[in-house]
Structure formats: structure tokens, C-alpha cells
Amino acid sequence: MTQHTLHDLVRLRWRMAIALSLLMVVIYFGFILLIAFNKPAMGALIVPGLSVGIVLGALVIAATWATTFFYVRWANRHVDGAVARLAAGGSTR
Amino acid sequence: MTETSVGQPNSTAILFFFVFIAASLAITWWAARRTKTTEEFYAAGRAISGRQNGFALAGDYMSAASFLGIAGLVSLSGFDGLIYSTGWLVGWPVVLVLIAEPLRNLGKYTFADVVSFRLKQTPVRIAAALGTLAVVAFYLIAQMVGAGNLIKLMFGLSYETAVVIVGIVMLAYVLFGGMIATTWVQIVKAGLLLGGAALLSLLALARFGMNPATLFRAAAERYGEAVLAPGKLVSNPWDAVSLGLALMFGTAGLPHILMRFYTVPDAKAARQSVFWATGLIGLFYLMTFILGFGAMVLVGRETITAVDKGGNMAAPLLAEVLGGTGFLGFIAAVAFATILAVVAGLTLSGAAALSHDLWVSVVRKGHADHKEQLTVARIATILLGAVAIVLGIVFKGQNVAFMVGLAFAVAASGNFPALVLAIFWRRATTAGMVATIVVGTLAALLFIYYSSTIQVDMLKHASAWFPLKNPALVTIPLAFAVGVIVSLLTPEPSALEAYDRKERRMILGEPAE
Numbered sequence: 001m002t003q004h005t006l007h008d009l010v011r012l013r014w015r016m017a018i019a020l021s022l023l024m025v026v027i028y029f030g031f032i033l034l035i036a037f038n039k040p041a042m043g044a045l046i047v048p049g050l051s052v053g054i055v056l057g058a059l060v061i062a063a064t065w066a067t068t069f070f071y072v073r074w075a076n077r078h079v080d081g082a083v084a085r086l087a088a089g090g091s092t093r
Numbered sequence: 094m095t096e097t098s099v100g101q102p103n104s105t106a107i108l109f110f111f112v113f114i115a116a117s118l119a120i121t122w123w124a125a126r127r128t129k130t131t132e133e134f135y136a137a138g139r140a141i142s143g144r145q146n147g148f149a150l151a152g153d154y155m156s157a158a159s160f161l162g163i164a165g166l167v168s169l170s171g172f173d174g175l176i177y178s179t180g181w182l183v184g185w186p187v188v189l190v191l192i193a194e195p196l197r198n199l200g201k202y203t204f205a206d207v208v209s210f211r212l213k214q215t216p217v218r219i220a221a222a223l224g225t226l227a228v229v230a231f232y233l234i235a236q237m238v239g240a241g242n243l244i245k246l247m248f249g250l251s252y253e254t255a256v257v258i259v260g261i262v263m264l265a266y267v268l269f270g271g272m273i274a275t276t277w278v279q280i281v282k283a284g285l286l287l288g289g290a291a292l293l294s295l296l297a298l299a300r301f302g303m304n305p306a307t308l309f310r311a312a313a314e315r316y317g318e319a320v321l322a323p324g325k326l327v328s329n330p331w332d333a334v335s336l337g338l339a340l341m342f343g344t345a346g347l348p349h350i351l352m353r354f355y356t357v358p359d360a361k362a363a364r365q366s367v368f369w370a371t372g373l374i375g376l377f378y379l380m381t382f383i384l385g386f387g388a389m390v391l392v393g394r395e396t397i398t399a400v401d402k403g404g405n406m407a408a409p410l411l412a413e414v415l416g417g418t419g420f421l422g423f424i425a426a427v428a429f430a431t432i433l434a435v436v437a438g439l440t441l442s443g444a445a446a447l448s449h450d451l452w453v454s455v456v457r458k459g460h461a462d463h464k465e466q467l468t469v470a471r472i473a474t475i476l477l478g479a480v481a482i483v484l485g486i487v488f489k490g491q492n493v494a495f496m497v498g499l500a501f502a503v504a505a506s507g508n509f510p511a512l513v514l515a516i517f518w519r520r521a522t523t524a525g526m527v528a529t530i531v532v533g534t535l536a537a538l539l540f541i542y543y544s545s546t547i548q549v550d551m552l553k554h555a556s557a558w559f560p561l562k563n564p565a566l567v568t569i570p571l572a573f574a575v576g577v578i579v580s581l582l583t584p585e586p587s588a589l590e591a592y593d594r595k596e597r598r599m600i601l602g603e604p605a606e
Contacts, residue, residue, distance in 0.1 A: 010596055017190040028183040032337050035323045036330035043322025049310030051321035057175040061375045067186045068371040072364055080361060087601050
């Protein structure tokens, strides 16, 4: 039983890790490919002084923060409790 | 062109420089009395909190290359600098979700502990130690060469003297204070660097009504709207993607970064430390952008390139314009502290590979008492300190950015795939992991050698055989494929059996017995 839920936890963590890594890949390489293939759009000004590229770059940094924040909150809420339960279950075997 | 005192001995700089050296030696003295075991020498007794380790990670990662290099790049080429700022940050969520927690639970001092878990120790440790030393060597060259040039520019010392001073001061505190001293010097340095950059950004923004857009507009008015748009840095999309892959996955294969996760008490603290590190490093990169544009407008490109062609002095010059020689001296001392701290972290991780992986595990098969381990660790530290000084002098004049790119490419192609496969894949075998590290590292080195950077730019040949400047796009998938194929061809029943035990320890952070 313990073994089973441990595997579940490993699988859950693995899926979350892959999903968030892919998310970062999509965000960052989306930004890079936009720069590579659509330079004029990235240079367009939203307001004087602020180009689309600068705003998107700052948003990439913000997205990196948001991703780490999301993961840490998720792991604090859903992983730590499960680990504590598994550890308790394991010691009374 | 504005007058500048950069390059002349500056009394404030020298004062701050000695204050910093005195402070690091005080930290070392305090730490030395607490460094009696190998666990304290390599892992600070695992007593560093998540937030403290976050600052220390940020300190390890924010090298002089990012502070001076990116600010300089932005001041000279505008928007293109932002491509580096973002690239160096996006690797951190990958470190967080894939590596930090399993690494903390499975290992003791080095990432080889994790790769060799449940596999045959000798071959895996030799391969992982070589992967570590390759990355550490390239990164050390970059830092030492950067240190020599910067100190020469800022204090007027000769290049060789500067390299030797950095080497000796660093050795003093790694040797006696181990990871405890290295961590606290790192924390102090991160605080100084962030504080200095924040003050500089605020003073620069104050000239533009605290509005970054006004600053950018002033830059566009002076140098044309092109500074706000992508320039020639990303001309070949494949090159850009390949460099991006190296930056993104290389962070998760840097030995001195990985080693920091052993200094915290548990996986939860490891997780928190990446959260803090990402926040601090992201903030810092946002500020380098203000610093770069600030220097472009307030100092002017002509003055920046007159002092240093690469633009590395943009941030110190901005400090001089905004706060006079005193502020310049402070920023110069902060840059020096930055280099010193990064070199210390690198040396310690290289020493751990030499002594913990090669001597204790391979030569002595794990039978070395604590006293012997500590002695060997200190000998390895002295050896690496000497190597760092020699490399710094031999590679004088080399392109620093290129060396850092090389370190990231090797880390992303060798260490990172081996870590991911060994942690998450049940069928990973000894032969498979050795093949991953060896093929990934060698392929990265080989392809870089045959790229236009070496063949055309350095050897002046007409063309290069390998089309990409950075090999990661080819070598990361290659290393994963080799690891999977070799593992499937060499089944290892003992490793397969031990997987459940490993999985349990990876999650629960305790031995399964």
C-alpha cells in the first residue's frame, strides 16, 4: 500500500516537472523565435520608449517567477503532506 | 567625451576592497572554528536555511560577467542584451522542478553521488568527476580572465598581480573556512551586489522621473529607435535556439550550483532556496537592463568603448556619473567581491570532485576516515587554486563570454542528461550513464572546436565544418539517446532491483533500511 502511493507520488511529481519544464521551453523559445522571425513586430512601439520586445522580455522574467512560485506552492501543499504521511506509515511497518 | 577616473587607483575603491577582504577573513576565521568534519567542509554542516541558500545561490550565479557584461552589452547594443538576461534566468525553474529536491535527498556532496546511486561506483564517479572538472575549468578560466582584466581596469594593477591576488585570497577562505565561509561570503556578496545595483538603478531612474519608459525613450532619441528592437545578435534562428538550450539546461548541470543544495537540511529547504534564488536573480537581470540603458544615455557609448571595447565598464562608469568617485569605488569593490566569491564556489566544487569522488570513492573505495578526507579535500583545494591562477595567466586575452558559453554547453550536454536519466529512469545502467557523460562532454567539445568560433574567428580558416556556434541543439539529444541506447543494451539487474529503494529515498529523504 505504502509502495503504491509512493509510486503515485513519484509519478505525480514527474508529470508536474515535465509540464512546467515544457512550459518554460515554450515561453522562452517562443520569445527567441519571435525575435528570430519577426524582428519588426518586436521593435514596434507600444508607447514612446517601450517596444513590444522589451515588454515581452520583462514578461519572460515574470513568467519565470510565476512558474517557480506556482511549483513551490503546489509542492508545499500537496507533496510535503503526502511525504510526511508516507514517512509515518513507513516507520510503523 | 566625459572625463573618467576609471583605470586610476581610486582611494575609495582601495578602502572598500580592504574592508571586504577583512570582512571575508573575519568570516573565514569564524567559519574555520566550525569546520571540523567533511560534512562541514563540503556542505556547511547542512545547517544553511532555504532563504540563506537562495542568497548564496544567487551569489554563485550572478558573476561579474552578468553584472558588468550584460550591462555593457545593453549599453552598446540595446535590446539584444535582454536575450542574455532572460536566457540566464529561464534555467532556474528547470533546476527547481527536475533536480533540486531529488539531488538533496539522494546525494551527500557532489552530483556524482546521485548519478552513481545504485550503479557501480568507480566508472560512474570517474566519468562524473571528469564532467565536473571540465565545466569547472572553463568557468574558472572565464572568471579569472575577467578578474584580471577588471581589476587592472579598476585599480590600475597589472593583470598577473590581479589574478594572483584573487587566487590567494580565495584560497585562504576556501581552505580554512570551507563551505561555511564560502556560503557566508556568497550571501554578503549577493546582498552587496543587489544593493549596489538597486541603488544605481534608482539613481539612474531618478533622472528620468522614475519611469523606465522615459529612460528608454531618451536612449532611442539619442541612438535611434533600433536600440529598442532586436539587432544582429539573433540572425540565425538555429544558433539562437541552440544557445538558448545550453543556457536553459546548462544551469542544471553546473557543479558549483548543484553542490549548494547539500548545504540545506532537507528537500523542502532546497525547494525554497531555488524560489529565493530565482526571485533575486530575476530582479537583478531586470536591473541590469536599467543600468545598461542608463549608461547608454548618461555616460554615452563613446566614453564606454573608449575605456573598454567590450563595454564591461558601463556599470562602474554609470556609478561615477551618478555618485562620483566614491560610488565608483564602491561598485568596483563589489565587482571584485563578486569574482572572488564565484571563484571560491567553483574551486570548492572542483575540490569535492577530486577528493570525494576520485580519491575517497575510487582510489580508497570509500574506506577513508574523516581526517584523511579533510586533508585530501584541502590538498585538492590548493591544487585547484594553483590551477586557477595558472589558467588565468595562460588564457590572458581570451574571450570570456566564449568560455562561459563553453562551460554551459558542456554542463548541458554531459552532466544534465546523466542526472535526469539517473534520477528518473528505472533502466539507467552504469555503462549508459558513463556513455552519456563521456559522449555528451566530448561531443560538445568537438563540435565547438569545429564551429566557426574556433575555425574562422580564432584559426582564421575560411569556413567551419559544424554549422552552429553552440552545439547544445545537437549534443543534448545525442547524450540522451546514447544514454538510453547503451542502458538498454547493457541490462543491470542489481540497479533495477535497487530502484524502489532509490525512489523511496528520493521522496522521503532517508535510507530505506
